[in-house]
Each structure stands twice: as C-alpha cells, then as structure tokens.
C-alpha cells in the first residue's frame with residue numbers, strides 16, 4: 811500500500827466526470843488499498859478516486875460505526891433518495907473550508923464491491939451524506955458548487971472547536 815497525493819484547488823481531474831470501471835483487476839484493487847490508507851492518513855471519512863488523480867468511478871467511505879469500518883464501492887449508482895437536510899461539510903480537496911450543504915436524508919445505492927459482486931446499501935444521516943459527497947466527486951462536483959453558503963472565518967472557528 812502507498813499514500814497517494816490528494817488533489818485540491820480545482821485541479822482539472824477533480825472537475826472531470828469519472829469513467830465507469832469495466833474490469834476489476836489488480837490495479838483497481840491496489841488503488842482501493844491506497845485510497846483507504848490515504849483517507850485514514852488524512853483523517854477523512856471518504857475519498858473518491860479522482861481526488862487522487864484517477865478519473866474512475868471508485869470511492870471509499872467510512873460507515874461511521876464505532877469499529878470504524880471502511881467500504882469501497884465501484885460504479886455506484888443512486889437508486890432511491892428521500893428527504894432533505896442541511897449539514898456542514900468539509901472536503902479533503904477543499905482544505906480549510908466548510909459549507910452548509912443540502913443532501914438527501916436517506917439514500918439507496920447499488921454498486922460493485924472489490925470482488926465484483928453487486929451490493930446494495932441503504933444509508934441515512936451522516937453515512938448517506940458522506941456517500942453522496944463522494945458520488946458528487948465522481949461527477950466532478952465539489953461542495954463549493956452545492957453549498958447554500960460557505961461558512962465565514964468566525965463560524966469556521968466555532969465549527970472546528972466543536973468537531
């Protein structure tokens with residue numbers, strides 16, 4: 811496993827719509843391992859492949875449970891969405907900035923796991939928010955596009971103190 815560099819500052823790959831993965835080979839498997847390691851090192855809760863410069867539809871995310879399990883999804887597709895809530899989000903590719911982002915409250919996503927098996931996830935609240943954030947990355951979308959408001963430095967300070 812190896813750490814990869816996380817792109818930021820509107821790097822063109824962050825703005826590229828990632829391509830479907832057609833072949834889950836050892837390179838994909840290695841990429842997933844590297845993404846998990848990179849995400850943990852950066853103390854993030856999710857990471858999309860284009861954030862490390864690979865425009866493929868692959869993401870890793872924490873399930874936000876206490877044991878801190880991380881899952882990897884390939885070619886994720888949203889099947890159902892329900893409700894809406896606004897929450898504060900940051901992003902490893904938008905360092906130091908936080909915004910209020912509206913997201914669906916519940917989501918059902920289908921994808922392939924790293925063995926190429928079909929998986930279906932039903933998530934709500936924070937895990938749903940993380941997954942939708944990472945899926946946005948795969949379409950070249952950042953929180954600065956979706957936020958109804960970015961927090962000003964004063965609010966940012968109180969936000970950082972609380973998390």
Ligand SMILES: [Zn+2]
Pocket residue numbers: 900901902903943947
């Ligand atoms: Zn992000």
